[in-house]
Amino acid sequence: MRRLGLCLLRHMSSGSIAVPPVTRTCCLHRGGFTASPQCYRGTVPGHSWHHWRGVSGSAGSRQMHPQDLSGPEQRLLHKLYEGLISGQRASLAESITLVETQHPRKKELAQVLLQRVLAYRREQESRNGGKPMAFRVGLSGPPGAGKSSFIEVVGKMLTERGHKLAVLAVDPSSCTTGGSLLGDKTRMTELSRDMNAFIRPSPASGTLGGVTRTTNEAIVLCEGAGYDIVFVETVGVGQSEFAVADMVDMFVLLIPPAGGDELQGIKRGIIERAELVVVTKSDGDLVVPARRIQAEYTSALKLLRRTSKSWNPKVVRASSQTFEGIPEVWAKMESYRDTMLASGELQGRRRAQQRVWMWSLIQESVLRHFQTHLSVREALPRLEEKVTRGVISPGLAADLLLKAFTASST
Ligand SMILES: Nc1nc2c(ncn2[C@@H]2O[C@H](COP(=O)(O)OP(=O)(O)OP(=O)(O)O)[C@@H](O)[C@H]2O)c(=O)[nH]1
Ligand SMILES: [Mg+2]
Numbered sequence: 453m454r455r456l457g458l459c460l461l462r463h464m465s466s467g468s469i470a471v472p473p474v475t476r477t478c479c480l481h482r483g484g485f486t487a488s489p490q491c492y493r494g495t496v497p498g499h500s501w502h503h504w505r506g507v508s509g510s511a512g513s514r515q516m517h518p519q520d521l522s523g524p525e526q527r528l529l530h531k532l533y534e535g536l537i538s539g540q541r542a543s544l545a546e547s548i549t550l551v552e553t554q555h556p557r558k559k560e561l562a563q564v565l566l567q568r569v570l571a572y573r574r575e576q577e578s579r580n581g582g583k584p585m586a587f588r589v590g591l592s593g594p595p596g597a598g599k600s601s602f603i604e605v606v607g608k609m610l611t612e613r614g615h616k617l618a619v620l621a622v623d624p625s626s627c628t629t630g631g632s633l634l635g636d637k638t639r640m641t642e643l644s645r646d647m648n649a650f651i652r653p654s655p656a657s658g659t660l661g662g663v664t665r666t667t668n669e670a671i672v673l674c675e676g677a678g679y680d681i682v683f684v685e686t687v688g689v690g691q692s693e694f695a696v697a698d699m700v701d702m703f704v705l706l707i708p709p710a711g712g713d714e715l716q717g718i719k720r721g722i723i724e725r726a727e728l729v730v731v732t733k734s735d736g737d738l739v740v741p742a743r744r745i746q747a748e749y750t751s752a753l754k755l756l757r758r759t760s761k762s763w764n765p766k767v768v769r770a771s772s773q774t775f776e777g778i779p780e781v782w783a784k785m786e787s788y789r790d791t792m793l794a795s796g797e798l799q800g801r802r803r804a805q806q807r808v809w810m811w812s813l814i815q816e817s818v819l820r821h822f823q824t825h826l827s828v829r830e831a832l833p834r835l836e837e838k839v840t841r842g843v844i845s846p847g848l849a850a851d852l853l854l855k856a857f858t859a860s861s862t
Pocket of ligand 1: 599738
């Protein structure tokens with residue numbers, strides 16, 4: 453396992469990972485996973501194997517050796533990859549389960565699969581003139597705002613127009629409550645039966661960092677499977693909406709036409725992140741309060757700092773029950789995407805997001821390492837107690853703990 457981990461790291465640092473399918477024994481018997489030109493022919497109709505070239509690098513010595521992966525592991529990765537890029541839902545679901553796993557060996561296999569899918573996607577993007585193949589939209593809002601109902605009607609409209617839509621959920625509370633899967637599934641009944649839609653609830657365990665990491669990776673897998681629109685739904689609690697805003701191209705905030713109390717929970721910071729605010733349930737008696745909320749948010753947004761050079765946030769009203777405003781909301785989303793693509797901001801944002809994610813994963817991992825370190829755990833209760841009693845300063849306690857950590861780490 454350690455060997456595979458090191459190997460993975462080496463390949464990542466050299467920008468190359470190659471694990472060709474086990475069926476291509478013509479490549480394997482050479483002692484490495486170097487693909488010869490004749491091996492680039494794919495088995496998937498209409499798909500070439502050229503993407504392997506992109507991930508395999510040139511130096512044979514840097515190739516991943518077959519002994520790093522057992523036969524069943526190679527077959528598993530091959531089956532998942534082939535199934536995934538040919539758009540099979542079962543393979544996509546299984547691949548997402550693999551990235552969600554806590555099992556150390558499977559985690560490594562998941563990274564190998566991800567690198568392959570990333571390489572495949574990069575190749576597709578370069579054929580697409582460097583433009584992303586999919587549009588990622590984050591949808592957030594207070595509980596009961598109408599997010600799932602909105603996704604259901606917009607989703608149906610999109611699949612009818614020929615799109616393939618993936619819906620992922622980020623719900624860290626599902627770790628403790630068992631999740632809103634049941635509720636969401638029942639509210640997206642039509643979409644969950646739609647062959648051009650793929651709905652995946654939030655994983656049932658893990659920290660916010662863990663859940664958002666796997667959501668990020670699930671986005672990549674969905675795009676590899678040919679989904680050209682990815683919706684990420686989040687419940688408006690804690691930090692999850694900020695995390696989602698950091699992983700999508702467009703962040704949409706859904707607000708119900710409710711009184712001030714219900715809107716209290718919406719943090720000002722997250723309103724600043726919204727490229728589009730949708731006032732939901734704008735039907736029947738709720739049209740009047742919906743108009744009022746729309747006017748309030750329109751003036752509030754004018755006072756906020758602009759996050760894009762080419763886009764001004766908009767506030768719209770819609771009803772998932774009457775369908776009124778729904779095509780217009782999607783038209784606004786498309787207009788945002790086209791504007792941001794044309795200015796290059798969307799691509800730039802994606803690049804910046806990758807860096808942000810890398811650092812947030814490092815932070816989380818280093819902190820976990822620190823907190824579980826033996827010397828730190830030994831010294832922590834005593835020092836924490838002294839800090840709370842005011843005997844020593846927090847700064848000194850932190851210095852002492854860091855010293856204990858680094859002394860036994862080096
Ligand atoms: N009148 C009206 N009610 C709606 C509309 N959309 C949703 N609702 C109702 O609002 C309630 C919540 O809707 P959901 O779509 O489940 O809201 P949500 O934001 O996904 O909820 P959570 O996932 O629990 O946070 C349900 O009872 C819906 O029937 C709408 O357009 N008009
Ligand atoms: Mg919901």
